[in-house]
Amino acid sequence: MSSLRPFCPSAWLAAPAAVLLLLTPASLSPVQAQAAQATPAPQQAGADPASASQSQTTVAATAQPPGEQRGITARAIDKVKQVAKSAGDIFSRVPCLPPKGASKPMGSLPHVANKLVEGRPVVIVAFGSSSTAGFGASSPEFNYPNRLAAQLRRQYPTADITVVNAGVGGEDAPEMMKRLQTQVIDVHPDLVIWQVGTNAVLRNLDPGDTAKLVEDGITRIQAGGGADIVLVDPQYSPQVNQRAESAGKMVKLLGKVAELRHVGIFPRFEVMRAWHEKQAIPVEGFVIADGLHMNDWGYACFAQLLGDDIIRSVGQIKLGVNVPADVRTYRPM
Numbered sequence: 001m002s003s004l005r006p007f008c009p010s011a012w013l014a015a016p017a018a019v020l021l022l023l024t025p026a027s028l029s030p031v032q033a034q035a036a037q038a039t040p041a042p043q044q045a046g047a048d049p050a051s052a053s054q055s056q057t058t059v060a061a062t063a064q065p066p067g068e069q070r071g072i073t074a075r076a077i078d079k080v081k082q083v084a085k086s087a088g089d090i091f092s093r094v095p096c097l098p099p100k101g102a103s104k105p106m107g108s109l110p111h112v113a114n115k116l117v118e119g120r121p122v123v124i125v126a127f128g129s130s131s132t133a134g135f136g137a138s139s140p141e142f143n144y145p146n147r148l149a150a151q152l153r154r155q156y157p158t159a160d161i162t163v164v165n166a167g168v169g170g171e172d173a174p175e176m177m178k179r180l181q182t183q184v185i186d187v188h189p190d191l192v193i194w195q196v197g198t199n200a201v202l203r204n205l206d207p208g209d210t211a212k213l214v215e216d217g218i219t220r221i222q223a224g225g226g227a228d229i230v231l232v233d234p235q236y237s238p239q240v241n242q243r244a245e246s247a248g249k250m251v252k253l254l255g256k257v258a259e260l261r262h263v264g265i266f267p268r269f270e271v272m273r274a275w276h277e278k279q280a281i282p283v284e285g286f287v288i289a290d291g292l293h294m295n296d297w298g299y300a301c302f303a304q305l306l307g308d309d310i311i312r313s314v315g316q317i318k319l320g321v322n323v324p325a326d327v328r329t330y331r332p333m
Helices: 009-014 017-023 030-036 054-061 066-089 110-117 144-155 173-183 198-202 207-223 244-261 268-277 296-318
Strands: 122-128 161-167 191-195 228-232 264-266
Touching: 110 122, 110 228, 110 296, 122 144, 122 173, 144 161, 144 296, 173 207, 191 207, 198 207, 198 244, 207 228, 207 244, 228 244, 244 264, 244 268, 268 296
Parallel strands: 122 161, 122 191, 191 228, 228 264
Antiparallel strands: none
């Protein structure tokens, strides 16, 4: 895997939502507009204030003389180019490597892979809490749904790919189930990436109750159109590790649900632990100072590994590998 990618037009699609709306307000489909307006990542202390004020810049541009409007547009274009460059450079110092000895994928994600092979539009819903919304990222373009969208669009530059960020900070399965219909099923996704369980651990909720709710949610998603589903278990981080027994049960039960319901599982806890224990990356190299949320590198590597496996699934379909509908158990790398 190449760690550096040159700037290309498709990288513009990874731009912040406000910049996209400034440059191409009429070019987005309703679902794409929803994706562009997804919950942005909160700014960390010391982050560039320009990122937090892009919406004001967009409004202010309409009141400026033509010459000044062109200047604002030029600055917006420069911002997009800077984002594309920084997105390519993020792995230059610390590469994103698949954990050694991890399980190989087992013919995963046939629904979304077939859609990509056939050139049909693809909708992916990233469903979860604050680490889906992108808390800890320095700006929205560095949350994992936006990173994943950018990677897939680079790989399939002619494809119509939409990644909707349906992350709400502080939630877990009880709250997520209340918005499952409107923010997931009604969007008619081809793939649902459901990050769940971390807040349940932090709130001392029963892992068994969480697993039952997730299983019920999977049943509803599958009944609503047969989308591929990938569960994402809790992150390996100091706050989660303080509740090691509960976290261990949560990871085990979510894996069991995925196995029983024949859906995917991205073992985020084990992947992040491998970063620290096997790749010798300090925890602060992928977790911010709150001891819980990932930083830009953590989100980027998570998205990269997930995207790599989606791409491999497409490759399997192109090679004519027949993936039975009831064999979707999925582990990345």
